[in-house]
Amino acid sequence: MDNAGVYDLAVTAVTAPLTSQVYTPITGLDGISAACLECELLGGTGGTSIDVLAQTSFDGGTTWLDVAHFTFTTAPAKKFAVINSLASKGVTAYSALSAQADAVNDGLLGDQLRAVISSTGTYTNTTVALRAHAK
Amino acid sequence: MSPEECIGALDGALAADGEEFILRRVVGTLPNVVNIDVTCKGWITAVTTEQVAAGIPETELNVIFSPTQINDAQWPGGTVPALPPLSVDQRVPRINVDKAIVQGRVRTVSFVNAINVAGELVRINMRVKG
Numbered sequence: 218m219d220n221a222g223v224y225d226l227a228v229t230a231v232t233a234p235l236t237s238q239v240y241t242p243i244t245g246l247d248g249i250s251a252a253c254l255e256c257e258l259l260g261g262t263g264g265t266s267i268d269v270l271a272q273t274s275f276d277g278g279t280t281w282l283d284v285a286h287f288t289f290t291t292a293p294a295k296k297f298a299v300i301n302s303l304a305s306k307g308v309t310a311y312s313a314l315s316a317q318a319d320a321v322n323d324g325l326l327g328d329q330l331r332a333v334i335s336s337t338g339t340y341t342n343t344t345v346a347l348r349a350h351a352k
Numbered sequence: 353m354s355p356e357e358c359i360g361a362l363d364g365a366l367a368a369d370g371e372e373f374i375l376r377r378v379v380g381t382l383p384n385v386v387n388i389d390v391t392c393k394g395w396i397t398a399v400t401t402e403q404v405a406a407g408i409p410e411t412e413l414n415v416i417f418s419p420t421q422i423n424d425a426q427w428p429g430g431t432v433p434a435l436p437p438l439s440v441d442q443r444v445p446r447i448n449v450d451k452a453i454v455q456g457r458v459r460t461v462s463f464v465n466a467i468n469v470a471g472e473l474v475r476i477n478m479r480v481k482g
Contacts, residue, residue: 225429228379228386240430241442259384332430344380347430 218248218351226347227332231267235336242278242331246351249326250303253350256287257295258343265338266290269347270314271298275327284330285321286314287347302326355472362418362475366393373415374453375445377428390427392417396454399479408479412462413454415478419443441466445478452480 227240256269267289272281285298298321306324314320332347353361370393377388394417404410421427422443431442444466445452452459459480467475 220424222425224426225388227430228377228388228428229432230380238432241433243426243430245426257386259380259386342381342384344384344386346379346386 218246218250220245220247221352223348223350224330226271226330226349227269227334228346228348229334229344231264231334231336231340231343231345233339234264235334238334240332240334242274242329243349243351244278244329246326246328246330249328249351250301251352252284252300252326252330253297253352254285254287254300254347255295255297255350256285256345256347258289258293258345260340260343261289261291261293262341262343263338264291264336264340264343267334267336267340267343267345268315269345270333270335271347271349272331272333273325273327274329274331278329281331281333282311282325282327283314283322284325286317286319288318289345300324300326353469355469355474358469358474359418359420362416363393363420366395366418370395370417371455373417373455375422375427376451376453376458377446377449378451388428390421390425392421394478409481412479412481413459415452415454415476415480417476417478419473419476441473443473444476452478454480458482 224243269287271285394415397414445461450461459482462481463479465477
């Protein structure tokens, strides 16, 4: 791909509860064949849960599909997932990941990526980061 | 000149004579902070005698750079979009918020003049302190 590199899909402090907070997308990922997603929770005190969704789009950002779902509670943690769109895959029904903790839709990569963050409870001194190494 | 020509001319000059620095946005509160960095190429000079006479501390530095590296890295990444009609250009460094590692030292952005041509960001004149 032309623009391989590490991109910050969202780096944000989390305090008050978030309801599917959408972040602006990383665009221009034409030719992406894989993405290593890294999601990190720093701090984590005071709240209840944080859900971070990585999403992709095949239609220029009109509709978005879940790629990976990272879940956190109140402990600092770092999680990762690798999405590979080069491997052959049979016809698979798309399944939204919002109700599936720490799950991926492997192979599902359009030319844009974005983050959607939800949280419950009120966190203090907590930061969430979702990065993608697109290649 | 078109925006592309402006950026191309500045990039050409910076490629020949500029020096690298890191533009940094810091998110979170210590100790739970995350840095969002992008390495840029800029023309870095001490403030002029005219600027000092105008009251700008002589410890500050002028930094002139193009948006090319910022655009390539899509710095600072995904952000919460502003509600229309507001449209904040997140690529423009924030005064007294964003940092820059210039000549090996972490400094704070103290002034920014984002220059747009035909509605497109083509050049950033910045000062850093510290």
